[in-house]
Amino acid sequence: MAQAKKGDEVRVHYTGKLEDGTVFDTSAEGEPLSFTIxxxxxxxxxxxxxxGMEPGDSKTEEIDPDQAYGSHREDMVMELEKSQIPDEVEPQVGQQLQLRLDNGQTVPVLITALGEDTVEIDANHPLAGRTLTFEIELIDIDENGASDEGGNIVTP
Structure with missing residues (x-):
């Protein structure tokens, strides 16, 4: 049987878990994830x-932050004046907003704390700094590379 290698389009089912066993994402109830290695x-x-996996293989893999979403960076946590938040937004801890940078780009941020006149936001990926565990099952391999079917999956 063929082993998955660079350039192969693969289809996998996966379940991603945090250190405490909480599932943060899974394809178990839907379509497998398709991507080109x-x-x-x-x-x-x-x-x-x-x-190196073969179709039908399953494994559990622990992935350190440096091979996942990186370390949690304190320089990506900042404090804004509440007056910088649009009037129609009532800021709440845990709320996700889009921060527009000077160059026009937008970055997703999470409100992590509220002060009387300030809002603390975090631009780190929500899984930054976390060790992740994935249960992975390789469904199939297309050794001819990527097909035109499916969407552009960015992350599992």
């Missing part, structure tokens, strides 16, 4: 875990 459309540790 080597195109960096999934986190590096996930792609590395699939390399």
């Amino acid at each position: 080597g195109e960096n459309r999934v986190i590096p540790g996930f792609e590395q875990a699939v390399l």
Whole structure:
């Protein structure tokens, strides 16, 4: 049987869990995740875990932050004046907003704390700094590379 290698389009079912066992994402009830190995459309540790697997293989892989969403960076946590938040938004801890940068780009941020006149926001990925565990089942391999079917999956 063929083993998954760089350039192969693979289809996998997966379940991602946090350190405490909480499931943060899964494909179990839906369509398998499709991606081409080597195109960096999934986190590096996930792609590395699939390399060498054969269709029908299952494995559990623990992925450190440096091979997932990186370390939690304190320089990406900032405090804004509440007056910088649009009037129609009532800020709440846990709320996700879009921060527009000077260059026009937008970045998703999470409100992590509220002060009397300030709002603390965090621009880190919600899974930054976390060790992730993935249960992975390789469904099939297309050794001819990516097809035109399906969407552009960015992360598992």
